[in-house]
Amino acid sequence: MAEQPSIPERQVDVLVVGAGPAGLGVAARLAGLGVAPLVLDREPVPGGLPAQCEHPGFGLWAFRRLMPGQEFAARLVERAVRAGVRLETDVTVLEVTPDRTALAVSPSGIVRYRAQALVLATGCRERPRSARLIPGPRPAGVFNTGVVQRLHTFLGLLPGREVVIVGSDDISLVAARTLAQAGCRIAAVVEERPYRQGYLVNEWWSLRSQRIPLRLGHRVLRILGDGRVAGVEVALCDATGTPLANPYEIPCDTVIFSGEFVPEATLVAQAGIPADPRTGGGPLVDQEFQTELAGIFACGNLVHAADPADYALVDGERAALGVWRYLTSPPSGGELVQPVLPGQQVRAVVPQRLRWSGERLDPVRLAVRVEPALRAVRLRAIVAGQPWGWSLAPAAKPHRSVYLWLRPARPGDAPIVVEARGWPIV
Amino acid sequence: MGAIPGACDYDYLIVGAGVIGCAIARELVRSPVRVGVVEQGWDVAEGASKANSSILHTGFDAKPGTREARLVAEGWWLWQQEAPELGVPILRTGAVMLALDEEQAQELERWRRNAFENGVTDVELLTRDRVLALAPAANPAVVRGLFVPRESVTCTFTATVALAEQAAVNGTVFHFGHRVTGIERSPDGSYRVLTDRGPLTARWLIDAAGLWADEIARWAGADGLVITPRKGEFLVLDKSARAKVPLIHLPVPTPISKGILVAPTANGNVLLGPTAEDIGDKRDLSVTASGLQRAREGALRLAPALADEPVIATYAGLRPASSAGDYVIEIHPRDRLVLAAGIRSTGLSSALAVAREVVRGLLEAGEPLASSESPLRPRPRRSWAPGQPRPCTRPELVAADPSYGRVLCLCELVSEGEIREALRAPIPATTLDAIKKRTWAMAGRCQGFYCTAAILQFMSRELRVPVSGLTKSGPGSPVAGPPVASRGRRGHG
Ligand SMILES: Cc1cc2nc3c(=O)[nH]c(=O)nc-3n(C[C@H](O)[C@H](O)[C@H](O)COP(=O)(O)OP(=O)(O)OC[C@H]3O[C@@H](n4cnc5c(N)ncnc54)[C@H](O)[C@@H]3O)c2cc1C
Ligand SMILES: Cc1cc2nc3c(=O)[nH]c(=O)nc-3n(C[C@H](O)[C@H](O)[C@H](O)COP(=O)(O)OP(=O)(O)OC[C@H]3O[C@@H](n4cnc5c(N)ncnc54)[C@H](O)[C@@H]3O)c2cc1C
Numbered sequence: 001m002a003e004q005p006s007i008p009e010r011q012v013d014v015l016v017v018g019a020g021p022a023g024l025g026v027a028a029r030l031a032g033l034g035v036a037p038l039v040l041d042r043e044p045v046p047g048g049l050p051a052q053c054e055h056p057g058f059g060l061w062a063f064r065r066l067m068p069g070q071e072f073a074a075r076l077v078e079r080a081v082r083a084g085v086r087l088e089t090d091v092t093v094l095e096v097t098p099d100r101t102a103l104a105v106s107p108s109g110i111v112r113y114r115a116q117a118l119v120l121a122t123g124c125r126e127r128p129r130s131a132r133l134i135p136g137p138r139p140a141g142v143f144n145t146g147v148v149q150r151l152h153t154f155l156g157l158l159p160g161r162e163v164v165i166v167g168s169d170d171i172s173l174v175a176a177r178t179l180a181q182a183g184c185r186i187a188a189v190v191e192e193r194p195y196r197q198g199y200l201v202n203e204w205w206s207l208r209s210q211r212i213p214l215r216l217g218h219r220v221l222r223i224l225g226d227g228r229v230a231g232v233e234v235a236l237c238d239a240t241g242t243p244l245a246n247p248y249e250i251p252c253d254t255v256i257f258s259g260e261f262v263p264e265a266t267l268v269a270q271a272g273i274p275a276d277p278r279t280g281g282g283p284l285v286d287q288e289f290q291t292e293l294a295g296i297f298a299c300g301n302l303v304h305a306a307d308p309a310d311y312a313l314v315d316g317e318r319a320a321l322g323v324w325r326y327l328t329s330p331p332s333g334g335e336l337v338q339p340v341l342p343g344q345q346v347r348a349v350v351p352q353r354l355r356w357s358g359e360r361l362d363p364v365r366l367a368v369r370v371e372p373a374l375r376a377v378r379l380r381a382i383v384a385g386q387p388w389g390w391s392l393a394p395a396a397k398p399h400r401s402v403y404l405w406l407r408p409a410r411p412g413d414a415p416i417v418v419e420a421r422g423w424p425i426v
Numbered sequence: 427m428g429a430i431p432g433a434c435d436y437d438y439l440i441v442g443a444g445v446i447g448c449a450i451a452r453e454l455v456r457s458p459v460r461v462g463v464v465e466q467g468w469d470v471a472e473g474a475s476k477a478n479s480s481i482l483h484t485g486f487d488a489k490p491g492t493r494e495a496r497l498v499a500e501g502w503w504l505w506q507q508e509a510p511e512l513g514v515p516i517l518r519t520g521a522v523m524l525a526l527d528e529e530q531a532q533e534l535e536r537w538r539r540n541a542f543e544n545g546v547t548d549v550e551l552l553t554r555d556r557v558l559a560l561a562p563a564a565n566p567a568v569v570r571g572l573f574v575p576r577e578s579v580t581c582t583f584t585a586t587v588a589l590a591e592q593a594a595v596n597g598t599v600f601h602f603g604h605r606v607t608g609i610e611r612s613p614d615g616s617y618r619v620l621t622d623r624g625p626l627t628a629r630w631l632i633d634a635a636g637l638w639a640d641e642i643a644r645w646a647g648a649d650g651l652v653i654t655p656r657k658g659e660f661l662v663l664d665k666s667a668r669a670k671v672p673l674i675h676l677p678v679p680t681p682i683s684k685g686i687l688v689a690p691t692a693n694g695n696v697l698l699g700p701t702a703e704d705i706g707d708k709r710d711l712s713v714t715a716s717g718l719q720r721a722r723e724g725a726l727r728l729a730p731a732l733a734d735e736p737v738i739a740t741y742a743g744l745r746p747a748s749s750a751g752d753y754v755i756e757i758h759p760r761d762r763l764v765l766a767a768g769i770r771s772t773g774l775s776s777a778l779a780v781a782r783e784v785v786r787g788l789l790e791a792g793e794p795l796a797s798s799e800s801p802l803r804p805r806p807r808r809s810w811a812p813g814q815p816r817p818c819t820r821p822e823l824v825a826a827d828p829s830y831g832r833v834l835c836l837c838e839l840v841s842e843g844e845i846r847e848a849l850r851a852p853i854p855a856t857t858l859d860a861i862k863k864r865t866w867a868m869a870g871r872c873q874g875f876y877c878t879a880a881i882l883q884f885m886s887r888e889l890r891v892p893v894s895g896l897t898k899s900g901p902g903s904p905v906a907g908p909p910v911a912s913r914g915r916r917g918h919g
Pocket of ligand 2: 441442443444445446447464465466467470471472473474475477478479481483604605606607634635636637638639656657658659700743744745746766769770771772773775776
């Protein structure tokens with residue numbers, strides 16, 4: 001065997017993995033604070049998921065108007081680069097270690113970065129057909145929305161002609177509209193829950209305006225087709241998946257499994273960064289998005305998949321303050337860690353802990369996932385029987401966070417329990 | 427060489443590019459004969475050889491005295507010799523058969539004797555504690571185990587592709603996308619094999635058509651063979667499960683099948699399955715809700731600790747089971763017909779031995795073939811095989827060729843370089859499935875979420891075919907639809 005050439009090492013102050021809204025948010029903010037981070041992204045085009053979205057629906061918070069994802073991404077990139085962020089694309093991070101190194105490969109070679117602080121912002125992906133255990137043969141023409149977007153945006157291709165979309169969150173609804181306008185016939189949007197996941201206005205805007213039928217409470221029992229999808233067999237089912245009516249076939253050549261997001265937490269798991277099974281494996285973080293490993297931060301869809309891009313950006317900016325604090329005043333050690341726990345009708349909360357290093361904390365925004373879906377929702381955070389904060393929302397659904405601002409009252413380690421009240425949506 | 431060279435397209439025409447057909451082709455081209463393979467699929471390993479457990483069996487549990495028992499045992503040793511040069515991974519993990527109650531524990535003794543009868547004498551009965559030391563995720567209810575140290579794990583894709591590629595570089599001609607539709611005999615006795623793309627002629631016909639071997643045999647004039655499909659469904663777990671499964675976990679077998687097992691894969695995942703169900707339709711490769719549930723339940727009985735591990739993929743395969751119950755390997759010298767059929771559930775393990783058995787039979791029939799020691803030109807080296815470090819993690823490779831540094835598949839870390847190799851191999855990958863078999867791209871936890879579009883784009887560039895002309899598994903399986911009708915920046919919303 002030839003001698004292995006050694007892997008060059010590079011020191012950086014802050015290394016950010018992922019140039020989506022979260023990573024760019026961290027980086028731009030840090031650059032503003034005088035730290036010039038290095039951002040790595042595996043894609044040739046930076047900007048994360050928005051860079052593959054042509055539909056409008058981004059930027060309301062950051063730029064005060066709705067714009068297509070590509071424009072949003074381009075603006076974030078431009079803003080970051082102008083602030084002094086170094087951005088490298090076509091670089092895949094293969095591995096990170098608890099002592100804040102990252103092994104990265106690109107066509108120009110393999111490099112090990114040693115960072116004082118490491119930020120993971122690797123986003124999320126959709127659960128594929130196989131992991132949903134959908135029966136039937138395995139023909140071509142079965143996709144996730146993300147793949148369809150890339151075909152559309154980068155290759156100028158439709159996924160097929162006759163499409164069934166499985167899932168009804170806002171991403172699914174928008175995909176239906178985009179494809180309909182681009183020339184597909186959308187045979188149906190099928191949703192296994194008895195209610196629509198996305199917003200009502202989106203149903204009007206995306207489906208009704210295009211006369212696309214929405215089949216609530218329906219499951220795909222089987223995919224049909226030999227070489228290419230020929231149809232799906234669906235049926236109205238109860239919550240356990242037992243058909244309530246005769247199954248029927250919807251002919252189509254394309255099935256898109258949409259939503260059911262899972263954090264892209266491969267690096268997290270390999271590095272042994274403690275993760276939260278309730279979020280699908282995103283790392284446990286504190287109010288500044290620091291993980292359980294000092295100096296390693298995580299934000300965006302990696303910690304709560306998949307919320308709107310603006311929120312990922314906000315996360316990033318908040319995380320930047322945490323990174324800044326970590327770099328300028330390393331932890332003294334005498335910290336109190338206060339767990340944030342899901343209570344009644346709550347499946348997951350991010351952050352999962354507050355870390356107290358002094359007497360006071362800035363207000364904290366909790367991203368809360370309810371289960372089941374609720375209407376007229378009241379969220380409450382309770383510590384030792386005392387309310388610490390509450391908020392109201394007209395409705396909350398499991399796949400999307402609702403938010404609760406918390407004003408941490410006094411240092412302590414008694415758990416904060418977040419619960420949700422409301423009328424179940426059925 | 428035999429009579430009238432040049433009169434036929436081939437001296438030997440093999441029907442079926444499964445592991446058996448490819449192994450036979452590779453064995454035949456040790457001699458200066460013309461060998462063709464005709465295959466209805468658009469790649470090798472499109473039948474049973476695509477969807478099995480990828481275990482390299484020792485034959486310890488085969489029925490003693492059968493041809494299967496003998497050839498699996500021989501095949502195991504041959505793979506040890508050939509695998510390194512072929513670039514086929516073998517993980518000698520060992521297997522443990524788990525007895526979950528006293529009744530099953532009694533059975534173990536019988537299987538131990540069975541192993542000895544088959545010449546597998548290194549098996550060992552284990553106490554509960556030793557079972558749990560070897561297999562930490564095994565059901566704590568286990569009472570005893572039988573350890574089979576040489577049971578191994580390989581990769582059915584790599585194995586079949588490697589055999590086929592070596593056959594190809596030594597002169598075998600593969601006709602993909604040719605479905606045999608009938609067989610005629612010329613007055614001189616040679617075969618005219620009709621396909622949906624025209625006839626092929628040959629002196630000898632070798633039937634290695636898996637599930638359809640009975641039909642081919644009947645067309646060639648040999649009656650009596652009946653092949654029935656026996657479906658097996660699988661689930662694949664994420665790599666996170668692999669550390670819990672250091673070796674193959676076997677149930678105590680039943681009369682109809684080896685049973686549902688838990689096995690590591692050469693590529694670092696864990697396999698649960700297969701079920702065993704006799705079905706009627708030889709084309710029915712669908713996974714079913716009940717089948718997957720049975721596979722899962724069966725596997726979790728062996729290793730309940732895997733209950734929370736994420737499933738990344740599912741698939742089904744059909745075992746070509748013959749009515750004879752054993753392998754059907756017959757040489758009919760007068761008809762110049764060879765049957766290599768009914769190779770039901772151990773054909774990956776036995777393939778090299780089956781190939782030799784066929785050549786032995788042909789030699790006996792007086793065919794002037796070279797010995798099994800005659801050298802073959804090697805299969806071209808690949809930068810990666812399952813179980814090895816990926817090129818993108820090897821500085822010397824990335825430095826030598828930057829395309830190894832451009833990672834397309836994030837989950838399996840497959841670079842452009844490996845995909846290019848697959849596209850330019852002796853048997854070039856032309857479909858997405860073929861890329862998957864050779865590189866495992868799109869076969870990881872995201873199942874192509876991140877990389878499908880990029881891989882299509884790269885294939886399109888390399889093959890100079892528009893993306894809309896690319897397929898999953900050949901004509902009739904286009905991966906994408908027509909161009910976007912309106913490329914407006916956005917809708918009117
Ligand atoms: C189909 C779809 C439609 C959507 N539509 C909308 C919408 O209309 N409006 C809206 O507000 N939000 C929308 N979203 C949500 C929005 O895209 C996300 O909230 C946002 O992109 C999250 O940002 P992020 O930075 O956390 O992750 P991402 O944007 O996913 O960025 C992660 C980045 O990390 C990179 N990366 C991952 N792993 C590695 C690695 N190992 N090495 C190097 N780089 C790596 C990736 O290449 C990627 O660029 C949509 C999401 C999807 C999936
Ligand atoms: C669920 C399952 C699990 C298994 N597990 C293992 C294991 O762990 N270890 C092991 O050693 N073995 C295992 N096996 C068995 C092994 O997969 C088979 O024995 C082996 O693949 C048989 O190979 P083959 O070449 O005979 O058949 P195939 O691989 O089926 O090849 C036959 C080929 O012939 C082609 N063909 C058929 N008809 C025509 C026609 N008319 N024209 C042109 N081409 C045609 C088909 O397309 C096909 O490609 C398993 C099998 C199954 C199904």
